[in-house]
Amino acid sequence: MSDAALIDRTQLPRPDVTAQDASDILQLFYALEGVVSELGSQQDRNFRIDTDTDRFVLKVCRTEYATVEIEAQNAALRHVAKKPDAPRVPRVIPAHDDQDLIFVSVRDVTYQVRLLEYLDGEQLTRSKHLSLDAVQELGALGGRLAAALSDFDHPGLDRVLQWDLRRAGPVTLTLLSDMKDQVARERIAKVMVSAIRRIQPLAGALRVQPIHHDVTDDNVVSRIDSNGRLIPYGVIDFGDVVRGWVVADLAVTCASLLHHADGDPYYILPAVKAFHGQFPLNDQELKALWPLVVARAGILVASSERQLAIEPDNAYVRDNIEHEREIFETALSVPFAVMEEAISQAVAATAPASMPSTLGRLLPGVDPATIRFVDLGVLSPHFLAGEWSDPGIEEEVLADVADDEGGAATRYGEYRLARTVVRSPNAAETYALHVDLRLPGGTEIVAPFDGRLERNGERVVLVGDGLDLHLFGMANLHGIGVRVARGEPLGTVSAGQGARAGILRVQLCRESSIEPPLFVRPGHAAAWSSLCPSPSIVLGMECDAPRPASEALLERRQQNFARPQKNYYAAPPQIERGWREHMFDITGRSYLDMVNNVTIVGHGHPRLARAVSRQWSLLNTNSRFHYAGVAEFSERLTALAPEGLDTVFLVNSGSEANDLALRLAWAYTGAKNMLCLLEGYHGWTVASDAVSTSVADNPRALETRPDWVHPIASPNTYRGEFRGADATAAYVETAHRALDKLEERNEQLAGIICESVYGNAGGIPLPSGYLEKVYAMVRARGGVCIADEVQVGYGRLGHHFWGFDQQNVVPDIITVAKGMGNGHPLGAVITRRDIAEAFEKEGYFFSSAGGSPVSCAVGMAVLDIMEDEALQENARTVGDYLKERLESLGEQFPLIGAVHGMGLYLGVEFVRDRETLAPATAETAAICRRLLDLGVIMQPTGDHLNVLKIKPPLCLTKDSADFFAEMLGKALAEGW
Known part of the structure; x- marks a missing residue:
């Protein structure tokens, strides 16, 4: 079949068959009666039948689709069902004449009809968010299915299918031909060309076998596990089974995950790793995977736009198109090379990339010993109180550390606290892919390797063979668009004016097609670091920040710290800093602390720190000595108590x-x-x-x-x-x-x-x-x-x-x-x-420690802060506001049984049934894990562990209360 004929077939409307027609077919050919309801489909008609004892799916297809193709689907179902390790698939139910496929006329049009077992469960597509376990199991399920189909064969597999990613280029371009939105059409076309160019050199190494080609969130059924999460167990709809690239099967799955990814393409990586664990892919397949995901995204959007033009009332297509647009946008949000590297790393297939052997010094006139490296990380001593959030603080610190005799530099691979974003559902871009050096204006800059000097906005780029050098802050350039030999001058460090005076920014990148970002999310750092290696190799000095070792630290804790002293979460973030109602892990990820009633006046309070520091510098001992603090603090406490106490x-x-x-x-x-x-x-x-x-x-x-x-x-x-x-x-x-x-x-x-x-x-x-x-x-x-x-x-x-x-x-x-x-x-x-x-x-x-001079100083400072900052009043006003917001969520989500408490001691109780009050224990634990992903620290309480224990620092702001309510609402709406 030609591409044109294929496209003609895709223009056909769905069969003109109603639920009543389906009921008649069931009685006549299958001797079944029950409640019939239509299911969504793009080009077929599917009906669910609920009898007194069983459920089935009646599938109605046009005769323009070859019968041998439909027979291949039935044969594939039977083949997979015999495999002990394969996912669950529907049984094929024969008609009364023992035929798997029958031909039925409805209003003088003949259709192909078959009946399948209905697999009970929920579709993943209904949950906006999927848990890590669900993502992993979806990938593993796809891998097991690919293994089960690897020895299957049928003549109906050799078919022309618009979804076959081997034909992605011409099919998409044909689909786009009638698209009216020219801007969107050209954008999709450009993306498809880029994807196909990356796939073509690899095509010969991509294995071909029978594949399902549609293991998506729509076509798997899931059960709720003991933690209240949807976990896939079965695969339905073999309508796209074809002989094709096995890696295309995984690409289809990954593309379907992107509308659950909240804009983060790295979300697919657990599925990739799990698929690879069940059905290993070769290096070329791993490299082709992401371009195939992008190609699938392009086909989805183009096909849906075309189908809606043909059939505007197709609710299935109309409901899915926003998902498909989101898939497409997420697929385009990261360069091909980055995701290819991330995929390779996810399955441990990446070997360390070699560096050019002939690299010179970028700054030959700078003695590395005179450079002082600045700590701008989470533990930086330069950030007192909340100064990390001040605009331009990094440049100020860099200037303060530099002196007349030498310079100062930031560190590559450092998680910068100043780059964090509080009250954010996503981790901020805190990981530095560059180095800033504060140097005297006029310091000479020379080429560390042969290349061509180009300008890109504020960047000056030395384009070499497999390695580019990106520079900011240069003056006196020796030419743009010219070839430069290793050791030749490029220019000088700009003297300039203001905060960035004398700052040279240095960055390397292996991909000339990429304009690398200065910072990336911690979860994206490994792939980007491979593409943007440390500038140490051209600076002649070790400028890398030490890598966090959180997992090793957790192991040390478990070895020497008694296990009954539990920590929050199975995989806890390493929290090393706090400020007011916020906490920060070692990568600069900000969390809203909604559970820490210990820190009543907030984390890192400078007034409290000064009081402790002063008293430690004077005296700390025990209360059997005579000193003023114990008398003064005792007086303060009794003044707060009722008369007589x-x-x-x-x-x-x-x-x-x-x-x-x-x-x-x-x-x-x-x-x-x-x-x-x-x-x-x-x-x-x-x-x-x-x-x-x-x-x-x-x-x-x-x-x-x-x-x-x-x-x-x-x-x-x-x-x-x-x-x-x-x-x-x-x-x-x-x-x-x-x-x-x-x-x-x-x-x-x-x-x-x-x-x-x-x-x-x-x-x-x-x-x-x-x-x-x-x-x-x-x-x-x-x-x-x-x-x-x-x-x-x-x-x-x-x-x-x-x-x-x-x-x-x-x-x-x-x-x-x-x-x-x-x-x-x-x-x-x-x-x-x-x-x-x-x-x-x-x-x-x-x-x-009770009543020691330091303890008394702490206690009195806390009381002073509470009074001066009106924290009890804040607890009342913000607490009342937050309770109203939580009660409003209770009107939307039946899982919320009640909102307890007052002020800033609140509890949200989750129940599975508001009448029986069956506690939603597993759901509460899962919601707490989901909230952590969204940047909120929360834990369950109560005898049934089904209550969110809301007891944040009393300095909680209204903005933070809003963020908590919004993230809880997001978790409840999208899933956990």
Whole structure:
């Protein structure tokens, strides 16, 4: 068949067959009845049939398509089904006369009809985002299918198919001939020419075999795994099966992934690696893969535009065309050579590229020993506080480091902090592919290799044989468009004016067709570094930044750091810096910190740093010495507490604070029995762990409590035993019954410990009036009331400084920690004098870091910052705003069961069913991983680990609240 005949066939409309027609065919030829609904298709008609027991797909095709081709599809399905390692494929269901393919007339037009098994599952195309596991499995599935088809044969495979990438060039150009948008037509044509030129020299080495040629997100079916993610397991629609290039099969899969890639073509690499692991590709196939992906993208767009012109009401094509346009744009977003290199690296097929052996010095008059290298990375000492974000900071630092006797230089391959972008769903372009040198104006520049000198805007490029030199900041050029020999002068360093005066930028590139960027994303760095090697080889000095070794560092952690001390995430980013509500990993990736309630005033606060530095320079010791800080800080704390709570113990942590509070209760009452709430968490010491009942923190919590601990019902009005208007009385009654049991056994009560707001369960407020009634009952029996404010107090609720204020009660003992030291080991117990002095019966109390001069300086600085920056008020206003935004998301997404909390202690609870409240545990974990990819640090909490625990620094801005809500919405809308 000629290309023209092929195109004529593609102009045919779909068969004129309705759902009723399909129902009639099913009854007459297959003796089946059921509900018939049409499925999408570009040129066939497909119908799903739901009977009482099974599902099928009826496929109706025009007779212009050769019968032998359709028979080949059926044969391929049967062949693959026999392979033990192949993906699942539909069974072919014969008609009543035992024929796989029948001919049926509908309104005097004859069509080819067949029936297939319907594979249950979801299509990946419906999820905008696909998890790494899904991408990998899609690639592996394609590789297994290619292996299964490798020994298949049928005469119907030798067909002319518009999608056959061996014919991509002429088919696309023919498709474009009727395209009315001239600009778009010329753009697609130009891209296709470039792609075909890269494919043609490799074509002879590309293996040919039977291939599916349409393993796409549309044509695989997926199941939801235990983590709530779609994972493909089966392949449908063998309509494009053909004898073709095996690498074209993978190219089709990769192209389909690009509309899930959020603009990042590197997204396909896990699929490439997985396919290669199942069905290894040769070097030429790996090199041809990306041009074939681009060719596929061009065909998709051109074909859909043409089909819409023929059939404007084809909803399937209309719905898909935006995806196809996105595929095309993403495919064009990176040079061919870069993706070819990235693909080669992904399957470990890249050998180190050789460099020219005769390279001279670019700056022969500069003594390398006089050059000082500047650290502009994440750990740079030059960036105090938030100075890394100041415009022009890199040039300023470079100028400051340079002096009259020598110069200064930046480092190649450094992840620049100043290049990060906060509140971004994508990693910023932080990796430097160049070196900047600050040198005296007039410093001579000579050619390090033979080449031709050209100008490209501000760039001066020395084009050599396999290596180009890109220079910025030159003056006195010795000619443009002329040949230059190695060692000949090129010009001088520009003296210039302003911040960039005397700065020469140096960059190398192996590809003359590329204008290399100065910075690239960390995930793209390896491929770009291969194409743009370090300028060290022409500068005669080692100017490379040290490479991060995050994986090795994680291994060291796991070898020497006890494993029960878990880290967030299975593959955690290496976080090394923070600023306000932002954290930065070692590659300069910015994350919005929405979980770190330890740093209440924000990361890297300069005022706090100065206070600590000053006190360390003066004195740090323990609280048994006499100094002003401990008295002043204790006064500040008691002034914040309700009247009567006038005595302070300073400790190291919240666990220690709660442990001490329990011991105070025992000492004061002479009893040991303690009430606590189910789902609560209070710490890791023996005593504080004993009253912690959260099974999320300790799966054996409920079966290992000592006999002095008496957990009572969790007053969780969302998913607890009692809900609604009568919940308070019902939960109070559970406490009453526990107290009655103690009285029946003639046992005394020491008290009750609970969080004033259910922090560990996700910021759930206690029922109105609950603590007032329970505290009264406890005190009536001689017990004391401990308010654990470690997580929820200290201004975090915005509307109240202490959580117990929301319940209109005053406890006997307050415990606080975490935020009061902004990450410094600092906690406190605030109580009455008589309770505190009762402890002396057991001896004195001492905590090494608690109350030290540095700890006191930290504590007072935090309080000063909170007051001066109105952080409690910010927690109220921004927290209320954020809660409204989260509640709005709850109206859009049924997965959100409730939004708990107030201020900047919020919880978003995910449920699979709003009636049964079945917890969406796996989905919550997957959403947290997805949020990390989008630049948000978030973790699950609650006994079911189905609540997002939202407790950011109190300096959180409205912009950051918006970003969090938007990224959560993006995850919920696109998938995880």
